[in-house]
Amino acid sequence: MQDGPVPDRDPRMIQRPFEEIVAEHGPTVLRVCRAVVGPIDADDAWSETFLAAMRAYPALRPDSNIEAWLVTIAHRKALDHVRAGKRRAITVSEFPVVEDPSARVDQRVEGWEHGLWDALRALPDKQRQTVVYHHVAGLPYRDVAGIVGGTEVAARRAAADGIAAIRRMLAEGPRP
């Protein structure tokens, strides 16, 4: 049934079913989203990333690095979330704020080490992004620099500084 080569199409231009992309890269993108926007917004960031990827997928060059492409989209979606979060924060701060101890607990998910998220959140954006894209997504620094901007050397330095800061914070344990 429909055997043999597909006529009139360059076989290198044929995309794999998108389902395979989700199955193969879904777990990594989820870790990236958790690390960049935190456990609460991670689900939304993941969903927006894959929906945008599915929209653009037919036009993607099949020899592209799919993981780097997905992380690039996740990066943009994460920036949207950070901006929306800041807008929310500004709106909220117009009202009297009562310190709610449960708000911190809400940032945990099952099995999630909230100390790690606290540490990641404490990093400057560029350090957090370079740490996550290199150490969590496994992208080489050349690709990381392509996503966050700047040079490969700068990306490598930001990630090294970020990792050192995370290890220091985790070693010190949760702040009281």
Place this chain on the structure above:
Amino acid sequence: MTDPFASLSTDDRGVLDRLHRRLADDAADAGLLDIAYRTIDTPIGSLLLAATERGLVRVGFDTEGHDHVLERLAADISPRILAAPKRLDLVARELDEYFARRRDTFDVPLDLRLSHGFRQTVLNHLRDIAYGTTASYAAIAQASGHPRAVRAVGSACATNPVPVVVPCHRVVRSDGSLGQYAGGVAVKAALLALEGARAA
């Protein structure tokens, strides 16, 4: 020091399943789910069911290799393909009923875009062969308006993208032997036996 990021992958399976369902729903709502598919277990093996927004576009047998069928759909129609059972709920239920002998016709929308010209004409005539009966390739050629096109009827049946639902298994040779079948001759015989059909 251990990997500081180990806890990021905790409890992923359940979360990813839920996110996958949400993606399928969001993609369908956005008009991006060009092909939805699922598999069902039947007495003739696992069947792959795939549907576009227009209707059922492909039924694939185990022996064809479900992955291979999906790759062909990606090449022939669109790579925007997700496992998304919802769009296939109706045809899955009707097939269950068919294999339980509680149904003798299918009334799901079909998308026959994978079959062209005369082949598609033939498929439309196949739907007139009643449950439990058979017709010869020659008779279908006659009904399709090209009495000499017996071989073309054979190739239309062989390339039927939606077997079982469009009953190419009911077309047999004039001498009463079964002829070819994409799912294998044993599957063709099993379907005719299920329907209690006697050779034409």
